[in-house]
Every structure is written in C-alpha cells, then in structure tokens.
Amino acid sequence: MGLSRISAVLVTFLTTQFSLGNGSADTVTYDWRLTPIMTAFDGVLLETLGVNDKPCDEAVIEVELGQEVEVRVTNELYDASCLHWHGMKQLGTQEMDGVSGFTQCFIEPNTTAVYRFKPDKAGTFWWHSHHKTQYAFGLRGPLIVHAPESDLRDCQKEIDEEYIIQLGDIYHTAPTFGPALWDTIVINNRGRFNCTAAALNNLTECSSNQPLSNFYFKEGRKYLLRLINMAAMAPFEFSVDDHEFQIIAADGEPVQPTELINAIFINAGQRYDIVVQAKNDTQGADSFWMRAKGLSGLPWMARSADTGLPGFNDEGLAIVRYNAASTSEPTTQKCEEIVTVNEFDFTPDTVAVLPTVPADRSIIQFNISAAGGVISLDGGEYYSLAIPDEPPLLTISNGSTTADLPITANARAIEYGKHVEVVLVNSMNEQHPFHLHSHAPWVVSSGQAAAEDIYSNNLPPLKLQGAMVRDVYTVPPCDTDDNNYCINLGYLILRFTADNPGVWMMHCHIDWHMDIGLSMIFVEGEKELQQKGPNAFSSSLLSQYGQVMHRSGLPATLAALLSVQVSVQLGHTNAAVVAYDWHLTPIQTAFDGVMLQTLGINDKSSHEAHIKIELGQEVEVHVTNELSEPTCLHWHGMKQLGTQEMDGMSGFTQCAIEPNRSATYRYTPDKAGTFWWHSHHGTQYAYGLRGPLTVHAPESETQSWDEEYTIQMADIYHTPPPPGSVLWDSIVVNNLGRYDCTAAAIHNLTDCESHQPLSSFDFQPGKKYLLRLINMAAMATFEFSIDGHEFQVIAADAEPVVPTDLINSIIVNVGQRYDVVVQAKEDTEGVGSFWMRVKGLTGYPWTARAADTGTVGFSDEGLAIIRYDSGSRSEPTSEKAKETKTIGEFDFTSATLEVLPATPDDRSTMRFNINTTIGTGIVSLEDGEFQTMIVPDQPPLLSIASGLTTADLPISANARAIEYGKHIEVVLMNDVIEQHPFHLHSHVAWVVGSGHASAEEVYNNKLPPLNLNGPILRDVYTVPACDIDEKGLCVNVGYVVLRFKADNPGVWMVHCHVDWHMAIGMGVIFVEGEAELREKGPDAFSSSLLSVCKHAPSNELGGSKLDGSTPSEPKP
Template identity: 55%
Template sequence: MPFTSVKLSLLIVIEMVHPSTVSLIFEWVVFRYLGKISFSVYLLHVFVIYIKPIEEQVNYYDRTISEFGLVILLATASYYLVEYPSQLVAQRLSRVFTRLALYDHYQLLSISAVADVVAYDWRLTSIMTAFDGVLLETLGINDKPSNEAVIDIALGQEIEVRVTNELSEPSCLHWHGMKQLGTQEMDGMSGITQCVIEPNSTAVYRYAPDKAGTFWWHSHHKTQYSFGLRGPLIVRAPENELRAVEKEIDSEYIIQLTDIYHAQPPPGPVLWDTIAINNLGRFDCTAATINNLTECDPDQPLSSFGFQEGKKYLLRVTNMAAMAPFEFSIDGHDFQVIAADAEPVMPSQLINSITINIGQRYDIIVEAKKDTQEASSFWVRAKGLTGLPWITRTGNTGSAGFNDEGLAIIRYDSTSTAEPTSQPHEDTVTVGEFDFTPVSPVQLPSTPSDRSLVQFSINPAVGGIVSLDGGEYNPLVIPDEPPLLSIASGLSTSDLPATTNARAIKYGDHIEVVLVNEMSEQHPFHLHSHVPWVVGSGYASIEQIQKNTLPPSKLQGAMVRDVYTVPGCNTDDDGLCVDVGYVVLRFTADNPGVKPNPKDPMSDEVSEESANSGGAHSDICLLQLKPRFSTPYPLYRPPKVPMGLLTSLALFLLAINQASAAIARYYWNITHFNSTAFDGVMTPGYGINNEPTKLHPIEVTLGDEVEVHVTNQLTEQTCIHWHGMRQFGTQEMDGVSGITQCQIQPNVTAIYRFTPDKCGSFWFHGHEEVQYAFGLRGPLIVHCPYDQLQSWEKDIYKEYTVLITDWYHEVPVGAPIWDSVLINNVGRYNCTVAEAAGKECVAGQPLPRFQFVAGKKYLIRLINTSAMSAFKVSIDGHSFQVIAVDGDQLQPSTTVNSVFLNVAQRADILVQAKTAPSQSQVSQRKTPLGSFWLRVNSLYGLPWTALPVDQMPEGFNPDALAIIDYQSGATADPTSSKWTTEVSIGEFDYKPLNPVVLPTVPDQRMVVEFTLAVLPANPDSFLGYMAIDQREFISLVIPEHPPLFTIAQGAATKDLPTSANAVKLKHNDHVEVVVVNETPDQHPIHLHAHSPWIVGSGHASRQAILDNNLTALRLNDPMQHDVFTVPECLTDNNGTCTDLGYVVFRLTADNPGVWIMHCHIDWHFVLGLAMLFVEAEDVLHKLGLAEFSSNMLSVCNGAGNFTI
C-alpha cells in the first residue's frame, strides 16, 4: 500500500476512535512526523472547500464515503495549519467548519468552541412613514421602520444577516464599530469593500463581533441612511465580564437620535427639517402645508421610557443622524458615562449634558429619582446644534417649520398621558469628547512607525477633496471594481486610481495620522475597522502640522474613539481660515484590508505568479452575482496576495454626496431689506428671508432638478428669472413677469421647478420693474459631475464665485448712472459726500478677501449682475485663462490679464497661484507672497453710458476692489500695482469647446432695429423701441394676460396686442437675426431660453444691413452668448448716426415657448426696449395649458388677471 494510503487509513481509524477535538491534535502530530499529505489530496480539499458551493460540498459526500471525505478535510486542515500558521488562515478554516456544521446531518465537529450563529432575514423595502407627523416615503426593513430591526446578541455569537434588496436602486449595509478582522469583505462599504447589492439580489453578511458594546448598522450607499435605513446593533458582555457598575443596572433602553429630511436636500450646506428620538418627533403641520407637504398629523406621539423610583437605568444613546450633532440631556436628571463608542471608560463625574456627534455612542447610567411627587414626567432633549462651528447653516435659514430639538418623555407614572412641564438645566455640566478615562489605559510609543498628513476640504465643483501627505487634492470617486477585491486579485495600492485616495500601510506598524480641517465647520470622521487612540486635537498653522511642531501628544491613557470630531479652522473677520483644526490619531495596523500571501503572511512582497492568479479584474463583481454568492454561505478562496491596509477604504475617504439626480429645494420669502450698507451708505433694498440675496445661492449638480418656493412678502408684485436656463419643456418657469407667468402678488407663493441643461455659472434676478437693480439677484451654479469635467478642471484646488454689480442709493433721475461698484455686495463710497447729502454712512467697509495657497489652481466664476455697468476685471500680478463664458465651455484661452464683462455676462477663469519663494530666497530676504488687488473697473461715458464723463455726480466711484491673499489672517491692504499693458480677448473671439458649422443660408432672416427716443407714438415719453423687418417702432407693453398662456390656449401670434411686439418662429427653423443699434451707446441684448451663435458684429449703413450686404459671417466655430454687446452707431460731428452698430446671431427654433429679447440694462428694459419671439406656435397649441404647472396657473388666479 502506498505511503499516502497508509496515512489516510491511519487517519480514518483516528477519526472513528477519536471523534472529538482530540482527533485534530492527533492528526496534527501524525502529519508533523509522518510527512506531508500528497498534492492530489490537497487539490481535492481545494475543490471541495473553495470551489464548490456549500450545498454541493455537502451533497458531494455520499453517506457511503462521508467519513472518508471528512477525514481528508480534517487531515488537510491540520496540514494547512502546520504549514501556514497565520491567524487569517485559521479563521478561514474555522469559518468553513462552522458553515458545514449548520447542516445537522453533518455535525462533523465535536469542537465545543464553535459559537452560536444568530441569523436575521432582512428585505430592504420602501415604506410610508410619518416619523414627525409628515407622511413621507422612507426606507425600512421587512416593510417596517428600520429602528425596529434591532440586532441584539451576546459576545461570542456570530451574526448572519441575509439582505435581499427590494428597492429600485442598489444598496449595502455597514456594521458600524465592527472590526471585521478576517471578514474584510463584510464591512459593507458600497463599491469599496463589496460590490453593491443590486435590486432583487441577496447578499449574506456574516461576522463575529470582537467586543461588547453599543454599535449600529446603516446603509453605506449614497444617502440612504439619511432616509431611514439605519438601526441599533447591541453586543452584550457575558455576566462574568460585567463591571461592578454594570451589575447594578436594573433595566436599559436604546435611544436612537436622528435628523429627518422631508426631501433630498439641495447641493450646498445642508439643514434638516426636524429631529426624532426613536423615530418619533413633531413637525409643525401648518408649516408643512406651506412647504406643500399635504399629509401631516398634528397629534404625533413621542417616545417614552418608563422609570421606577430609585432604580438604575442604562441608556444606550446613539447619534444616527446624517448631519446633526446633538446636545443630549434629561430634565431634572444627572447621569454618568460608562462607555464611549463601545469602549468602556471609568464612570464619569455626574453630568447633565453630553455632546454627541454623528455616529458616536454613549452608554450612560441614570439613577431614577427617589421621590416624584412634584413631577412624574420629564423631557428627554436632543438639541440639534446649528451654526458655526458645528454646521454652516443656522436655524433661521431652515424651511418653514424647522425644528432643532427632538423630545421624548421619561415617565414614572405609566398610566399618565400628560406631557411634562419640566425645564432644561440652567447650567450645563459635561465632559469633553476626549476627556474620559479609559478602563484599560495604555502607553503608546513616543515615535510612530509611520506618520501621514490628511488635509480635507470641500470643493463646490466636485464635493469633498482630500490631500494625502501634501499631495494633490482628489475627490473620492467610487472605482469600477471594489478596491478590496482588486487588491485581492493582484493589484497593488499604487495601481488604484488616484481618486480612491488610497495609501498603503505596513502590517504591524504603529501609525500616526493627522487629520487637518481646512473649513470653518467641524467634521466627525470615522475609520472603519479600527478604534484609534486620539492623542491630540486643537488648532495650528499648516506649517506647524507639516513640521510636526504641535503640542505634545497624550501618549499615556489616551481615549479611543471610532468617531472623532475634527474641529473647524479658526477664522478672521472675513471668514477666512487662520489656523486649521486638527486631530492626531494613533493605531496599530493589525487588521489587513486584503489577505496575506500564505507562504509568508508578514511579507510585503509577492511573486508574479501568485499576484496574477486571482482571476480577471472585470470578473470580480460579476462573480459575486453568480448563484454560489447568492447562497447563505459566501465563497472563500485561499489567500493569494500580500497584505496592505487599504486605508482608502475608511481613513482617507472624505464622504461626498454621491447621490444621483435629486430635487434641490429652496424656500424663499422675498422681503424688503432695509439695513443694507453694502458700500457704507445705508440703502433700502430687496432680499431673501430678510437677508441679502448673496446669502442664498443656488448650487446644484448637473442632472439635479431645481425647485424654488417663492413667497412674495413685499407690498408689490414680483417674479424671478433664472438667467441662462433653457427651460425646455418648462416654459412657464422662465420667470418673466407678465410674459411667461402672471406676476406673483403679495402674500402669494409661486413654485419654480426646472432642470438645468448644462453646467456653468448662471444667476437669478427679479424680472419685475427694477427690483434686481436694488438687490434681488444672486448666483446659480451648476456643477459638472466629476467624470464630465475637462482635464484642466480636475486639478482645481478651490473655486470662488465673484458677483460684480453696480449699486444705486436711489432710483436715478434722468440719464442713469450708478453710485458705486460692489464685489460680493461690498464696496466703498465716500462717506463725506454721503453725509453732506444727509445719508448715513459707515466708512472703511472691509473688502472681500479670497485666500490663495501658493502653487494651487483656482476657478473664479465672474458674474456681472449689474443693472447698467460693463466691467473689465483684472488681478494684479496674475494672468489667467478663460474657460467658459455665459455657461458655454471654451477651449482654454491664451493667457490674458483682463476680461470684459457686459451686463449679465459671466466668465469662468482659471488662475494659477504664484509659487512660494524657496528657503534660499527667503534667506536672501526675498519678499514672501503677500496680497494682491483684484480690480473691477466700470466703463462709463460714451459709448458705455449716455451720461458723459464730465457729468458724473459727486462721489461717483466707478471701481471696486477685492483682495487675493496668500497670508491667512492678514488685514493690511495690498500694495500691488495694476498691469501696465492690457492683454485680453474680444467678446466674440474665444474658441468654443464643441465647435459647429452652421448652414450657409438660414430658413428665416429678420432685421430688428432698436432705439431710445421720444417718438410720435408716445410724444410725452422717452422710451425704448424695437422695429421688426422695417415695421413701426414699438415699445413693449406687458399684455393683460401672459402671452405664453394666451398662445397655449389657442391664440395666434398675430392675435397678440401690437404692443407685445411679437414675431413668429417656425418650429426647428434655423433663424438669422440682425440686431441693429441706432443709438450712440452700446447695449447688452439678452435672448431668453437660447444661447445663440454670434456670427457677425460691426458697423454698416442701414441699407447694407437691409440688403444683407455685410462682412462675411463666421459660420464655422462661432461663439455662443446668451448676452451679446450690440455696438453703438458711429456718429458725425453733429452726433448723428451714420453707420449703425449691429450683431448677427443664429439660432435653431427647437424650444417651443414665448421668449423675450431685451436690453439687459435694467433701466432700458423698463422703458420697453424689448420684443417677443413666439417659437413653435403650433406645438404650444397642442400642449395647451394642461401641460403647465398647476401652481403657476394658480398664481394667475390669485392675481385676478387671468382665468383658467
């Protein structure tokens, strides 16, 4: 008999005689001294254990050979343990045995150490809930709220959760606080440690908690947990491991604190709607109606917890919020903290309040009162913390009904239903987040093996960005394949995309990480699968952090936390960061993110053969969807690659909103704002929610839908136009008072809802009378998704939106001229002149400052929101490239130092910050980088303004300044000099990113002449006029009914009043329009809902224009503008026009609607310098009013000027 057969026979006998743990030891000895098992038996083991699904493994053993097969399995396992004595291998084999043991007809192990398995069967479902009284669609488990899906086990038990996704989108679940040592793929990070669970698919999570405590689970896919997919996970210590303080506990409650959102928040700073405790809260149903939330229960019950006099209670308090940090307290009760983030701490002093950030947990012991005769119920309070340093937004910026406090009730009388009358504590007694004393303190090494610097910020264009060890800032982009699986297939950390923000860490090293917050709001960070020691926290300069000259770390008795607050930076008076906030962490890299090479589990090297034996990368996620992965027992393969802790999976990832298309909702009250002193002079104006409109930007990602609830709280009518939005299919949302909608009357709400069709810089403004000239204007930014950014946009470090405007202290009389110029609502006016005119004035207004970091690239969005003034913009000492105008992308321009912006035009410019002086230059006393002027120079006098230069009023300030600052905290004004030579590009001379070739001959051509004059039609008025194709000059008068609605009801263009100045465009025709200026000053003309191609511009006689005898048109690669400058006419010595100024534009009439074209000088628009294009009249007839927003039509009914 061959030697191998002898060994196997011996093993069979051993198994029969010793069917217990002893047999394993015996077999080990046999193999150790009789030699190794043959390779053929090893292959059989691999086939049985690692290749075949578990059911097939079981079925593979016919009862006639089962004992023989199981002996082979045990013998091979023993060999494997001898040859590869690593913890991971042992864990893998243990898991195989445990899985087989679930089949009761194969209870092959008599090993008493096998833990119980606690199984849960969950379906992820959409449910209707009313947590705060408002009926909403949320996410739940098995058609119930997720807070009821409690995982509650004893330490030593294994958890198995079978998750079937019945949602319409992918999902995954993360088990917050679980170390997942040896079960890395169970961490539940969507696209990082696992493939997503697609709809109608099942995944089985199985892992063993490594310690007792309070944990929680939540979705880790997009923003699902914000909308309900979250719940508690409790691991109980054995009775003999309880501390003395725990043995005194009479009862316990789980308390889940959450913030509630009635809709997906818009991009930008987020604020919740209400707070709930154990998914119960209260929202103001009156406010719900204002917010168009029609189903609301005003009698919503609150959570309550029964107490008995003199008893001790354990409250497991978990912050499961998406945004809100809380201050937690119980009226009339003190408590002690005995655990933080499941880490036991020495019982704290008696306190009455604890701050609990997102993801954090506290176990607190509350001793019930001994006498409750005075009061038998008390409020439990969870106060959401708003405003800096907690979050950017303050409570007063919330939607109607915003509630920042969640309430629950402690009841001593179970029969009572009365609500408490208790009051909050007058004085707060608390303990800081890192100031608890751990039960088992440790002494950390004075010097770490590795130190990493992680700087983070938020770039509005791409979301969160992270810089590792001083490198480039990158957003997290979920890769095509989960990095954990990619690494396990043979890739190295360096092979991962830069946007995974991955850093390899050597196994066994003691690591120090410094998290650096470059924003003014705090951020709670979480490192998956580790509970690091927090050894330092505070504020410092970047230089101090880089040079590691921080205050001494707390290396003895440091607290461990799995969520820790990184404080916001300290800011100066302008809101710019001075010192950054930081947290210093220490941890030991003892939890591999990938499996080790079995031949050398501590090695960082691997052979080419073993590295490439994991299969094709493209098969990774596909394999996980095959049947063997749909069973309750995942497939495990032998380890093949070296370990490397993928800290990109948890540590170096700044979570960004990866949500798909969403509705960005805004709630605005249009109000008078009576205390504006933008340039120092107290001037009344218009605002939003009683604040300057600059504080209410709209900022979304392409694909998001914008919804703005506009309530008019003025004493006059209003409306809002969304400049640059095409409004294809949402014609009634264009926001032109009396043209595309009825005016919004006082105390009436209109809801604008539209989807931007392209990325770029846009703006909104009032389109009623001259409201926008006095402040009703602001930015509308549409960010491109990261994968749609151009290469020159991906390395942008930061962006700034710069609003440039002229400012008027009162409505001009006669030829209009502004008083001063503002940058982001700040300018400086001569207070001596103002006070002489009886105006209150504050001198020395602080100027806007834009912080630059040496060597970085910046995007500056320049938006001219003025009522009249054209500008030239420059930055001392800095040249730049123009990459977009009016929301249309360009090929990056040649380097310029000045850019022209007419009224309503926008330019996106890329500015490369200067390089910091080297150490040698500093030692040679070379001047370090300081600050530089950003200059805005308005253009005035002919041809820019009718008022000559020598007639400007006293105090007139045509320019504005802002500061580019390289030194944070600087307060001195720059001493830089302006450019001596201007380098710029003409308005129509840029090169489009996506060039087109237009038809030689248009389907339709028209000539539109305009002037400002006193004409016989209105002999007593100076008005603006337009004439279409040599017809009479007409000054636009807003019709009684909006022409868009009139046409949709069946009227023809010719049926509109003559004063509507309307012309019909045939659907899909390619149209050429020549706009002719018969005045001696230029005019910025804006066509709504189109960005036409500008194919010609210049001067010509009127006859040459009418005869179409103009200079050759630019039909190849023409520029697009939604605002274009029509040059002034040329005049003789008497001031009479000789050659007229003109612009020729082309458009395709593919956007049915009634679109206005007008001069964007606000003072000229109100004079009637406008006309209407009725585009695709026949299509509008077919649409009818039924296709328009019922809300917008109801605005007409409310106005009483239109009947549906």
C-alpha cells in the same frame, strides 16, 4: 447582559419579524428585505427606506459576545445598496465591512447577499447603509453586543433596565445646492413638525398630533441608556430634564464612570452608554422631557437655524414617564447650568502607553470646494473620492498594488503590524466627525496650528499615556480672523496599530459630505492581502464584479461617471418632428490623450450628439438616464414659449430624471441659429454632457457660404478641481486636444496617448465657410483665431448682426456663440495647413488664477488644423498674427434696430459675489441680504401654477416676481475682481449699458445714459470685474444693464454660466407672469417632466414617477 433588559416591544418585533436565533445559539440569523415604506417620523408623511416594510429603528441586531451575526439582505429597493456595521472590527471578514465599491460589490435591486461576522467586543454599535445617502433617509438601526454576566463591570451590574436611544435628523426632501440643513430632529424615529409650516413647504399630509417616544422609569431604579447619534448631519446636545447621569462607555469602549453630569455632546456616528438613577420621589412631576438639541451655525456647520425652511426644528423631544398610565406631557424645564464632559476627556478603563515615535505618519488634509469634498494625502494634490471600477479589496488581493489604484481612490498604503499616526487637518471653519472603518484609534491630540507646524510635526506634546479610544472623532474647525477666514488649521491626531489587513475607508460621517467625496482609503497590509488572494473572500459580496454594472456614486461635482448605450437617431430632415433617442451613459475616452471616465450619449462622446433641424420643425428628445445620479438637459437659447417645463432645470422647471428613468423633451425653436444643449444638474456638463444644437434657416434666408463646420470649444478637468479657485487642465476643440504625457505621469494619470490626433477642418481654395463657434467650457473664456485668415462675424448668440469688418480674433465667453464667415485662401502654394487656435484667458480680469498657478502640464491653448490638402498629415508651421484685430462683445450692430422705452416698467438689481469662507455663490436682490441659491422642495413652476406666490417660495430660492407684458430692466452688479458671464433662460436681452460705478450710483439709478437705440441682443453677457484699488480690493462694482420684454410666463433662471459658480448657488429665478401661470394650472405642463415630484400640492399630479408608476422610495 441578557436579552431580558430589552423593551417588550422590541423583543416582540425581533422574534416575529427578524428571526432572531436562540440566545445561546452560536449564530444569530436575521432575514432582511430592504423595502420602501411610507411613514411619518415627525408627522409629515414621507417616502423613506425600511426593513421588512417597517421603520429601521425597530430592526435591532442584538447578540451576546461570542455569537456570530448573520444577516441575509434582499434588496427590494429601486437603487443598489449595501450595509455597514459601524464599530465592528472585521478581522478575517474584511469583505463584510459593507462599503460598496471598495470592500464589496453593490447589492443590486432584486438580488440577495449574506453578511456574516463575529463582534470582537461588547458595547453599543449601529448599522447603516453605506451607499449614497440612503441612511439619511431611514436605512439605519442599532446593533447591540451584550457582555456575558461574568464580564460585567460593577457599574453595569447595578443596572436594572436599558433603553436604546436613537437620535436622528429628518429631511423632507433631498438637500440640493449649498450646505445641507435638516428639517426635524427625532428620537427613536419620532418627532414633531409644525403642520402649518409643512403646508407652506407643500407637504400636505401632516399630523399635528404626532406621538413622541416614551421611556418608562420606576422610582429608585437604575437605567442604561444606549445613546446613538444616527444623524446624517446634526451633532446633538443630549439631556433629560432634572436628571443627572454618568457616562460608562464611549463608542463601545469602556471608560471610568464620570462624575454626575446633566448633558453630553454627541456627534454624528458616536455612541455613549449612560447610566441614569431614577428619582426616588416623583410627587412633584411624573414626566420629564428628554431633549436632543441639534447644534447649528459655526463652528458646528455652515448654516444656522435661521436659514432653515419654515418650521425648522432643532430640538427633538421624548418623554421619560414615571406613571405609565399618564398621557399628559411634561412641563419641565431644561437645566440652566450645563455640567458635562468633553469628547476626549474620559478616562479609559484600560490605560495604554503608546510608543513615542510612530512607525508611519500620515497627514490627511480636507476641505469642501465647488468640486465637492476633497482630500490631500501627505501634502499632495486634492482629490474627491471616486469609486474605482472594481473593489480595491479584490484588486489588491489579486496582485495589484496601492499605486495601481486610480488617483481618485485617495488610497494610502500602510504596512501591516506597524504603529501608525494619522493627522486629520481641517481647512474649514466648521467641525467634521471622522471615522476609520474596522479600527478604534487612540486620540492623542487635538487643536489648531499653522499648516507649517502640522506638516513639520512641530506640535504640542501628544497624550501617549491613557489616551482615549474612539471610533468617531471630531476634527475641530480652523481658527478664524475677524472676517471669518481661516488662519490656523484645525487638527486631530490618531494612533492605531495596523493589525487588520484590508481596505478601510476613512471619511467624514456627515452623510452629505461623504456622498460628495470627503473620504479616503487605507490599504492596510498589501502583501498580506496578496498572500490571501481573492478566493479568501466571500463570493456573496465580491465575486459579482464582472457581472454587475458598476455605479461610481461619484460626488455631485463629478456627477455620475458611469455605464450603458444606444445610437443617436436623427429624424428625417423634412419631418414635422425630428426625434432623437438618447441614453445618457458613462464612457471611457481620452479627449486630450489622458484616458478619463466621463459622460456621453449612447456610449459616444457628446460632441457627436448634434441636434440639427430646420426652422419650423419640432424637436423631440427621448432621454433615458443610465447614469448613477439624477440629471436633466437644458436647451441653451431656446425660447420655451408654451413649453415652459421643457427648459431643463431640475428642481425649478422640472423634476430631475432619476437613474434608470426616462423623460421626453419636446419643443419648437422660434428662430434659426447656433445653439447648444447641456446638462443643468450639478457640474455634469463640465464632464462632457454637452453638445451642439443647430437650427437651419430656410434656404431663401441663408447667406451664400459654401460649407459649414461647428466648432465646439471646451475645457477639460482630469480630476475634480481642488479647494478655492478653479483652473482647467487642457483645452479641446471638438473634444480633441493634447496634454503632456510626462506631466500626466506626475499626476498618476498613467493612461496617456502622446500622439493624440487633433480636429481637422478641410478647406478648398476660394470657398466660403461658415464656422459656428460655441464656447461649451465650464469656466474658460476663449480667444479664437486662425493663423493667416481673417473673418466676419454675422451672428452673436444666434442673433443676426450686420457683418463686421474683417477681424482676425474674437473673444467668446462661456455659453456664447458666434457665426463667423471665413473666405478660404485662393492660393495656398507652399502652405497647406494652418493652426486654428483657442486660447484660454487666465488671470485677472478673466479668472482668479493665472496660468502659472496651474498644475504641471497645464495647457491654456487648444489647437485644431485647417487643411487645404486633405491628404496631408503634416502639422502646420504657421504663426499667430502679431497684431490683433477684433471687436468688443457689445459693439456689434444689430441687424434689426429697436428703439426701447426711456423708462422701464420695472427695474431690478442683482448684486453677486462669492463667499470664499464656505465656497458658495451669493446674490443680493434689490439691495437685500445675500443668499446662496438652494433648490426648493418642489419645482417653483409647479408650485406657482398650483396657487402659491413668489413670496411663498423659500428665501434661498432667490426668487423675484416680474409682471407679464412689462418692459423690464435688470442691472447685474459684480462685486468680484473677475468677470462673470451671465445667462437668463428663455429670453434674449438687449444690453443697454456696461461699465463701473459705485453701488450707490447703481441703486439710485445714477448711471451714464443707456443705449436705447439699436442695442445688441445677447443671451450671455459678460459682467465686467469690479474696479480695484492698489491693494486689489473692489472700489466700484462692474455692471451690465439689460432690458427685455416679459412675454413668456414661466420660472426662468438667471445665473453665472461658469459651471463651478452655478453649482455653488450663484443664481436667481424670475417668476414671470405669476397670475398667468396660476390660470394655466399644473395640468398645463407635461407629466413627463413635472409629475414625478413627491410632494405635489394636494396630490394634484398623483405623485407618479417618470414612467407613471407610484413612487417607491426617495432618491437621495
């Protein structure tokens, strides 16, 4: 099939912009620059990604079978990139597959690489970026391989003309918390979005007269439509009003022409060649709607159309015209009765008979949890894919084995030449389109079954004769019960011949799912790759591994575990401003003896990045993000009065600090005490981005202790937590702990130090010590104690309390702090050291999982050492006190007694739960519908200050307005059988009530009397678990009643401080002082943190980046 059938527009573009070689040349060469562009696919002007300054739908690769493709790629983007050639079998060109970090090194900004490969078959294919979510933002286009005229089938010889139909979904901003949903559907990058809705979403540049794509038909002719689903998420139902068609190929594989149908389902990544017979008589209508209907809601995806933002559009339209001169739009209607054919029900043109028994059978079970996309190989533990330090194609060919790869590479070896069976198992109630690179497998079965039947291979007979060949295949959802819980798992069975040695990724083709780690790799032909050696592969793509900075591109839950450096600078203690220069960097460290990739400051563990100032001084932290994903820093316990944008909540009070960008935080603490800082982006703080913040009172106000230590307590996660409830691996004190190296080896954590040192604190007899206890855990509640010692609590969450009686233990929940004073022993003769213990509390009511459900080696106690002889290295032999003396969280006596009003000015109820079906936190405000918090398109602090109201924010922002100056009551209601520590930013609240009651009693304010005289102040408060019946079901909710003064206009988050729960959307925001924020206006806020927003209202902030430059591209 020659180039004569391509539309004139595409021919002109190809010859002038992309240097398409002569049709008879052996090599067809393209010279591409990856460039940021401004374009309006659906009428809304967006920053997106293109090729040679044009949208990528015009960047069509078109060759004849037998020709070689050469694409010279120069990366002029801000971020690294790579290109994948979907459907190409890279036989002998393994390094050209285009998966950064696996088959090649990244193409760094301002560098060039050359892809060169020869297609092995004719058909409809496509290309797209395989780096992060760049293809969701436009970096995708068609790849067409034409068959020679002599090879055309009869159904192809009848074709008069052809069109390429590119179906895509458009995202006006990058999706944040929770499941994604597109904004618009486009056909050949054209669609329409409602400009009134665009204005509501603060998208101010919108054209209401957006043209649509047109395809011109002539009466009686036959047209080939090359249909490609390039969406990042959306599955489509494709149709043309009042036209029927036949399918003649699926995913580049010829099939017997189907009966006439009028609609076809096409999932992400799939392609169909369809033949349409134009009408012979169009007197009744000369134009017809072409429709691409995006399918939403279960079983297609977690979110349904009614959860979209204002203006959400689930149908893309184009026009089939019989009169080229006409500009009127169709009035046709969609067919009422659908006639179609199912995805695997085609008859292949070549019928294969497969072996009854495969040589190898692999089971790949997948899910999505708070940790991201996770995969279990052959019944093993779940892991989210993380890019190794070097491309496995290089390391394997250089002599390593699959077993040498990190466990998070999700690697499975398969032997060259074998007939392989792969069973994809879906643990979710939504479908997933999967793709195996460089192979087109036979699909031999699909359905639902019990896990036991799948693993024991007790399934219905497979279709081993005449099975369909596909390179993208939909794995069906699980079967669900009446409560929408999975009972049987969805499965799909593939067969293929391992005839192509290489490292081939298998992944969900929903771009958002692949980006969060829903992927694995097959190492095919390990021995054959080792025989080739690394020199067999193109230096253009692989030889840079020692020179480039490797960016792991890890899922959102693992955040950005990657490189760079500089030193922590503490300003002079008597300066008015204490300045720090911090580079957020990936580091390799072994907190508990197990070497891990984690996050740090200036190439050091973050526990050393200790902010220390005196009350009255101002803090300035210059933050440079050298991670591979955005970030922000929150200063826990700081009241940002007049510095609202410094609170450190990306998407709410600031824009995220993008990779390789800087921002400056500057604020003045309002009180002395023990605080801390941590990342508030994804789950970065769970992986080390956290540290202490101490504000010292003037000496005249301090108590008479002799020395002080900061005690940082945390939980460690060796790998992303698996689906369902989370549990840590070990506990550390000041980032040191111990893990059993025998257990580490079982988990393939081979770099483990069995003699890991512990943190030590030197005491001298008779002295008094202040211990600043901080629970920096992502999940664990701790019981803190020191063998043989008692202590007094003198402050809770930096609020002074009347010194308690002597106690020997204290429970510290996530985010909480206590200042405790310990009197050192006068006489330590015979005992020179004592254990400091940090016990992680598991099981109900603390966590959903008990200690005995932890993985092998699970440790629920962190240890440190109190030494009276600093020269001794021996470890303690002390034992924990048999009788515990402690004090309840709300039983302290405040050092300053307050009498609160009997009736608040405003009362708010917040009821929360976890939707276990889709793994999200949900909150109901004022007995309304439950919503998962999703970050809005731009920070509400900016949009409210620019004139919007709380009611204008999307419902999924979980926003509640409170009036400035009022006395507010908030009731937190727990519908879960485990406790939750909650935190309200920029406020300390009085805790005036806590207990259990029916929901009706809470909503009707029929609770026991509140403690309004001298209640304790806290900034983290444990909401008790619900009461349960004999079946373990909630009967009464747990509740906590808070009071606070609305004295700080701003946008303040209230959320569960379990990092995994906050990451899945268990939060709300209070918009405090709406009118006062509007009076301030957006110019009142630091441009360092807010002006980088791409869609500032009326462009008031100029849309500049953190460095003040004009934006060049979105950062998905």
